[in-house]
Amino acid sequence: MNRFHPICRPALVAGLFALASGCATTDYVTGKSVQNMYSLDEDVELGQKFYAQTVGELKKENAPIDQDSVRVALVREITANIAAVADIPSLPYKATFVGDPDFVNAYALPGGNILVFEGLWNPKEGLVQTEDELAAVVAHEIAHVNCRHSTEAMTREMLPNLILAGAAIWAEIEEKDDAQLIIGGAMLAYNGLVGTKYSREDELEADRIGMMYMAKAGYDPAAAPRVWDRLAGASDSQLAKVLSIFATHPRDFKRSQRLRAHLAEAQALYAAAPVKRDGSRKLADLPPLVSQKKTPRPPSTPPPSAQPKTPQPPATPPPSAH
Numbered sequence: 459m460n461r462f463h464p465i466c467r468p469a470l471v472a473g474l475f476a477l478a479s480g481c482a483t484t485d486y487v488t489g490k491s492v493q494n495m496y497s498l499d500e501d502v503e504l505g506q507k508f509y510a511q512t513v514g515e516l517k518k519e520n521a522p523i524d525q526d527s528v529r530v531a532l533v534r535e536i537t538a539n540i541a542a543v544a545d546i547p548s549l550p551y552k553a554t555f556v557g558d559p560d561f562v563n564a565y566a567l568p569g570g571n572i573l574v575f576e577g578l579w580n581p582k583e584g585l586v587q588t589e590d591e592l593a594a595v596v597a598h599e600i601a602h603v604n605c606r607h608s609t610e611a612m613t614r615e616m617l618p619n620l621i622l623a624g625a626a627i628w629a630e631i632e633e634k635d636d637a638q639l640i641i642g643g644a645m646l647a648y649n650g651l652v653g654t655k656y657s658r659e660d661e662l663e664a665d666r667i668g669m670m671y672m673a674k675a676g677y678d679p680a681a682a683p684r685v686w687d688r689l690a691g692a693s694d695s696q697l698a699k700v701l702s703i704f705a706t707h708p709r710d711f712k713r714s715q716r717l718r719a720h721l722a723e724a725q726a727l728y729a730a731a732p733v734k735r736d737g738s739r740k741l742a743d744l745p746p747l748v749s750q751k752k753t754p755r756p757p758s759t760p761p762p763s764a765q766p767k768t769p770q771p772p773a774t775p776p777p778s779a780h
């Protein structure tokens with residue numbers, strides 16, 4: 459039995475075709491034509507929604523957010539310096555510092571929110587040791603934002619699903635117009651933000667573009683391959699603490715070798731940079747972490763089975779992180 463309204467059918471097909479074919483856009487970094495269903499404003503909107511959700515979950519776990527003024531100022535300064543020389547400097551970049559030494563993590567959300575965790579420079583499990591190396595990680599994240607890898611990946615994954623989902627919704631709504639399909643597509647798109655992964659090509663592009671950004675901002679680009687060498691050489695116990703982007707990033711020495719192949723180009727940008735940062739400073743020399751991490755007060759009569767609450771990692775971040 460055909461459940462589709464005969465008038466709706468052409469509109470639906472036309473709508474899906476327009477979605478599938480009308481998302482060619484120009485990449486801000488390469489100038490090439492790419493497929494992205496989202497506008498830059500939508501990148502910002504999606505990123506801000508996910509940021510609010512992520513910070514809400516971190517707060518529920520009593521994670522100390524933006525509490526250590528020295529570290530907050532450091533990550534904000536690095537983010538601002540790199541964002542200023544990025545291909546889309548006008549985005550509302552914002553760095554958030556999470557003072558939890560257990561999470562070796564940093565990631566970016568579409569539109570410019572960057573989260574950096576204290577564990578990134580944890581002396582035992584951390585992956586960065588100097589400000590230049592921290593700048594390399596932040597620059598990699600800002601490169602993902604500028605390359606719009608999140609919404610490109612969502613577009614890659616969404617288009618085939620959208621066709622299927624459109625048909626399913628169509629079967630459900632029967633005689634309703636295709637406005638509902640747009641709503642359904644938007645819902646799917648938002649859900650897709652959580653599960654989407656960067657491709658290996660995205661990661662390598664973010665490595666290279668990030669190294670150019672850090673060099674232009676006055677950080678020594680030689681720090682970038684050092685970080686990825688350290689990730690490639692990390693032990694399994696070290697990696698057990700490494701979350702998100704680092705866990706899914708390619709983990710081999712080829713990555714740093716590829717970066718070194720572009721190092722001369724980055725060094726030339728660094729030499730021409732109007733400002734040179736003192737990025738060799740060791741992060742281990744920062745003053746002790748200021749954290750007001752609250753321990754939940756136990757109830758007056760704890761149940762016999764009560765266990766101490768251990769912090770959980772935040773919700774799976776979108777690719778970015780990678």
Ligand SMILES: [Zn+2]
Nearest residue numbers: 664778779780
């Ligand atoms: Zn990445």
